[in-house]
Amino acid sequence: MRKQVVDLDRFVRELKKARKKSQAPVITLIANRGATPFEILASTLLSLRTKDAVTDAAARRLLAVANTPEQIAALPAQKIEKLIYPVGFYPTKAKRLIEISRILLERHDGRVPDEMEALLALPGVGRKTANLVLIEGFGRDGICVDTHVHRISNRTGIVTTRTPEETEFALRKTLPKKYWKPYNELLVSYGQTICVPVSPFCSRCPVEAECPKQDVTRSR
DNA sequence: AAAACGGGGGC
DNA sequence: GCCCCAGTTTT
Numbered sequence: 001m002r003k004q005v006v007d008l009d010r011f012v013r014e015l016k017k018a019r020k021k022s023q024a025p026v027i028t029l030i031a032n033r034g035a036t037p038f039e040i041l042a043s044t045l046l047s048l049r050t051k052d053a054v055t056d057a058a059a060r061r062l063l064a065v066a067n068t069p070e071q072i073a074a075l076p077a078q079k080i081e082k083l084i085y086p087v088g089f090y091p092t093k094a095k096r097l098i099e100i101s102r103i104l105l106e107r108h109d110g111r112v113p114d115e116m117e118a119l120l121a122l123p124g125v126g127r128k129t130a131n132l133v134l135i136e137g138f139g140r141d142g143i144c145v146d147t148h149v150h151r152i153s154n155r156t157g158i159v160t161t162r163t164p165e166e167t168e169f170a171l172r173k174t175l176p177k178k179y180w181k182p183y184n185e186l187l188v189s190y191g192q193t194i195c196v197p198v199s200p201f202c203s204r205c206p207v208e209a210e211c212p213k214q215d216v217t218r219s220r
Numbered sequence: 221a222a223a224a225c226g227g228g229g230g231c
Numbered sequence: 232g233c234c235c236c237a238g239t240t241t242t
Contacts, residue, residue, distance in 0.1 A: 147237075147238080
């Protein structure tokens, strides 16, 4: 049996059309007004395991008060907790924002490092966060794999991988470079509205006909 | 490999 | 009421 293959050109084109209606993700909103690498790092840290509407409001409240390592490091943890509530893990994230700010001041001249290794060395920064900072903050080429990108890339059969990191490297080989930047943010909004984790709305999906629906047992 | 961190929202 | 979420760290 021949494996169905989703047409990447058409997939991305249709997703762009579909995105017009949905709300832009927080990172895009911030990037659109010229976010600094530190702002991208801080808001990405807030976003972990938290829905983007909640993250967006919290990031705006925080960055309006403090948007540099100096300013964050000078704030009491309790004050940051209050600003970012109710993002998930807010007490941990408040401490981490301060900790990272201090490390940046002590070890990196108060700037966000622009290398993967140095970013991963920061507490609470994993591959997803580091990639987003490098791509959105420093304009690097790369693919940022989160749960949406991982799930949808496998569900559609664009790649076949077990971990997000494997997905990142598989996409680097499979995906034409011109799609690297739009791919992540397109899939995130698509993954929040149509291709949701459980019981996705396949009837509203532009590539429904070609999709092997790898992990889908029920669809709507 | 799996639990844990935390609270809001969907169903 | 139960399950899931723009992950990462620790066991």
